[in-house]
Amino acid sequence: MGETGNMAPRTLFEKVWDAHVVAAPEGQSTLLYIDLHLVHEVTSPQAFDGLRANGRRLRQPLRTMATVDHNIPTTPRGLPIADPIAAKQIEALQKNCREFGVPLFDMDSAEQGIVHVIGPELGITLPGMTIVCGDSHTSTHGAFGSLAFGIGTSEVEHVLATQCLPQKKPKTMQIHVSGKLAEGVTAKDLALGIIGQLGTDGATGYVIEYAGDAVRALSMEGRMTLCNMSIEAGARAGLIAPDETTFAYVSGRRFAPKGKDWGEAVTYWRTLAGDPGAQFDRVIEIDAVSLAPFVTWGTNPGMVVAVNARVPELKSFGQEADRRAAEQALAYMGLDPGTPIEAIAVDRVFIGSCTNSRIEDLRAAARVAKGQHVNPKVRAMVVPGSQAIKRAAEQEGLHRIFLDAGFEWRESGCSMCLGMNPDILQPGERCASTSNRNFEGRQGRGGRTHLVSPMMAAAAAIAGHFTDVRNWKYE
Amino acid sequence: MQPFRKHTGVVVPLDKVNVDTDQIIPKQFLKRIERTGFGEFLFYDWRFSGDGKEFGKKIGDFVLDAPRYAKASILVAGKNFGCGSSREHAVWALADFGFRVVIASSFADIFANNSLKNGLLTVRLNQEQVAEIMRRSKEIENYQLNVDLETLRVEDGRGFTTTFAMDEFSRHCLLNGLDDIGLTLQHEAEIAAYEAKHPACAEMKVILAG
Numbered sequence: 062m063g064e065t066g067n068m069a070p071r072t073l074f075e076k077v078w079d080a081h082v083v084a085a086p087e088g089q090s091t092l093l094y095i096d097l098h099l100v101h102e103v104t105s106p107q108a109f110d111g112l113r114a115n116g117r118r119l120r121q122p123l124r125t126m127a128t129v130d131h132n133i134p135t136t137p138r139g140l141p142i143a144d145p146i147a148a149k150q151i152e153a154l155q156k157n158c159r160e161f162g163v164p165l166f167d168m169d170s171a172e173q174g175i176v177h178v179i180g181p182e183l184g185i186t187l188p189g190m191t192i193v194c195g196d197s198h199t200s201t202h203g204a205f206g207s208l209a210f211g212i213g214t215s216e217v218e219h220v221l222a223t224q225c226l227p228q229k230k231p232k233t234m235q236i237h238v239s240g241k242l243a244e245g246v247t248a249k250d251l252a253l254g255i256i257g258q259l260g261t262d263g264a265t266g267y268v269i270e271y272a273g274d275a276v277r278a279l280s281m282e283g284r285m286t287l288c289n290m291s292i293e294a295g296a297r298a299g300l301i302a303p304d305e306t307t308f309a310y311v312s313g314r315r316f317a318p319k320g321k322d323w324g325e326a327v328t329y330w331r332t333l334a335g336d337p338g339a340q341f342d343r344v345i346e347i348d349a350v351s352l353a354p355f356v357t358w359g360t361n362p363g364m365v366v367a368v369n370a371r372v373p374e375l376k377s378f379g380q381e382a383d384r385r386a387a388e389q390a391l392a393y394m395g396l397d398p399g400t401p402i403e404a405i406a407v408d409r410v411f412i413g414s415c416t417n418s419r420i421e422d423l424r425a426a427a428r429v430a431k432g433q434h435v436n437p438k439v440r441a442m443v444v445p446g447s448q449a450i451k452r453a454a455e456q457e458g459l460h461r462i463f464l465d466a467g468f469e470w471r472e473s474g475c476s477m478c479l480g481m482n483p484d485i486l487q488p489g490e491r492c493a494s495t496s497n498r499n500f501e502g503r504q505g506r507g508g509r510t511h512l513v514s515p516m517m518a519a520a521a522a523i524a525g526h527f528t529d530v531r532n533w534k535y536e
Numbered sequence: 537m538q539p540f541r542k543h544t545g546v547v548v549p550l551d552k553v554n555v556d557t558d559q560i561i562p563k564q565f566l567k568r569i570e571r572t573g574f575g576e577f578l579f580y581d582w583r584f585s586g587d588g589k590e591f592g593k594k595i596g597d598f599v600l601d602a603p604r605y606a607k608a609s610i611l612v613a614g615k616n617f618g619c620g621s622s623r624e625h626a627v628w629a630l631a632d633f634g635f636r637v638v639i640a641s642s643f644a645d646i647f648a649n650n651s652l653k654n655g656l657l658t659v660r661l662n663q664e665q666v667a668e669i670m671r672r673s674k675e676i677e678n679y680q681l682n683v684d685l686e687t688l689r690v691e692d693g694r695g696f697t698t699t700f701a702m703d704e705f706s707r708h709c710l711l712n713g714l715d716d717i718g719l720t721l722q723h724e725a726e727i728a729a730y731e732a733k734h735p736a737c738a739e740m741k742v743i744l745a746g
């Protein structure tokens with residue numbers, strides 16, 4: 062678009078934003094074009110109803126992609142869905158996709174998986190795009206240098222009908238992570254460390270750009286984990302500038318550009334990184350060396366400490382509202398202030414979700430689990446993010462490692478991340494989970510969720526309590 | 537969309553910070569495919585025993601169930617209200633229960649957007665003002681507020697009065713109950729021009745066929 066010359070230096074976010082402005086009417090929100098709209102069964106039925114009620118059509122079927130992930134069972138696929146209401150919701154999506162012509166990766170599809178896992182996996186998610194989905198963890202796709210954010214059902218309807226969204230321009234925040242993550246400290250720990258520092262509303266109103274050596278060194282899987290959790294700090298989106306790691310991941314994927322188109326695409330994607338001197342509204346510096354494997358102790362992801370620390374004392378909270386929130390959280394979690402994290406025993410372990418269910422996550426967990434046994438008091442399950450990941454893991458023999466160690470090996474879906482399907486915690490059960498939310502009741506009413514990395518989850522399954530994976534004796 | 541101009545109603549205090557949408561409407565109720573009927577499940581896990589498969593017993597000690605707040609239509613809560621999941625069902629549940637206004641010192645972005653689309657007004661006041669409303673609504677029986685979007689004013693007729701901010705375009709849409717899809721479609725020419733320059737990936741057709 063020839064934006065050189067005397068244009069002010071721009072951030073990655075600003076470049077992606079500028080490239081998608083359809084109209085900027087005076088006194089109104091900017092109208093942004095949406096390149097890709099991901100749809101799933103839970104937040105879409107009312108949107109399709111809205112289209113029907115107003116006699117509107119789906120504007121861009123080929124920029125829309127649907128799958129079922131949130132409420133489907135993770136038991137073997139041929140079985141009928143026992144929950145009639147869930148089955149009805151899935152049928153509604155199938156019917157809507159047929160009626161409006163939406164590409165659908167259905168239950169029995171070899172490509173089915175969690176929407177934020179399969180978009181990148183299929184090369185549908187590409188650098189520099191605008192991507193939305195009726196799911197807050199759409200921020201995951203920011204790992205590719207896309208502006209990707211979650212929307213509500215009314216906005217889903219808006220995008221179905223217009224392929225655009227009116228948006229107010231958010232503020233920009235850079236999180237610069239210098240240094241190198243230590244062995245056993247993962248992208249998940251980086252994300253939890255950031256949220257612990259910012260709080261769950263520290264980035265509200267902002268779009269985050271992650272930068273620095275520690276971010277550059279992450280694989281695409283790690284970058285997706287990091288961007289995925291941006292929303293837990295309140296941010297609308299989290300982006301990482303595309304680089305050689307990104308291009309290597311995207312290259313050759315099913316829907317990625319091929320041949321001459323590929324060359325042109327990469328040339329454009331290389332221009333997306335922020336310009337030197339581009340200004341952010343807020344900059345945060347983090348030293349990777351200060352990070353450890355983290356474990357949440359409370360009922361939001363900002364309530365987090367290092368595995369070798371203790372549940373905080375109530376007097377350590379300056380603000381009255383925070384102290385009260387901590388007190389309520391500890392009562393819900395059944396924990397006493399001052400308890401060493403490593404002394405907390407777990408009943409359940411969940412390895413999965415759009416945060417940590419990719420092949421690299423499963424490899425990391427399998428490395429810890431290899432030759433070991435799940436503690437007899439613990440029930441542990443591994444839920445791959447997609448059918449493709451499940452196949453890849455089975456080819457590598459990861460499922461053998463898990464099964465031999467006593468983990469359940471299940472079909473792909475959101476599963477116990479939100480417990481809409483039968484995979485839930487019982488009241489009072491304590492779970493080490495690689496998902497992204499430890500809200501009250503998130504994994505089942507009365508269930509107690511501790512967020513951790515896949516390695517930490519596997520280690521907890523075997524030890525029966527949280528343990529510092531940095532001291533793990535590998536087989 | 538239902539327009540919002542002014543509203544006078546009883547205030548109920550929900551004295552908690554970071555109230556997330558999983559609490560506002562727990563996941564077991566997200567399987568419904570309608571937009572209506574969510575009100576009875578509002579704050580379900582805090583209000584009812586059981587897991588929702590069988591409609592549980594009302595626990596009775598939650599503030600929303602106190603008889604003095606039975607008619608409440610204005611909710612006042614702590615900071616970062618509506619954080620977490622993007623589920624619009626949270627807004628549908630609040631509106632269906634009878635709420636027209638939520639007051640807090642901050643709201644999560646997606647929740648605030650969703651509210652706007654459903655004629656539920658989110659009013660941001662500073663922490664002291666929120667604390668004051670919270671206190672009065674606990675101490676004064678049948679405590680009411682007048683919320684006026686035309687003048688951007690909140691007052692209780694007992695000496696508490698303040699203004700609040702809202703961006704002009706959102707206010708305009710709310711006041712007039714505008715369908716913003718209709719507004720966007722007024723830009724058809726610009727959208728079509730953009731699309732002509734940026735064609736979709738034709739390969740997606742193969743999934744359509746399958």
Ligand code: SF4
Nearest residue numbers: 198414415475478479
């Ligand atoms: S895995 Fe969890 S967070 Fe991710 S899309 Fe599914 S429900 Fe949402």
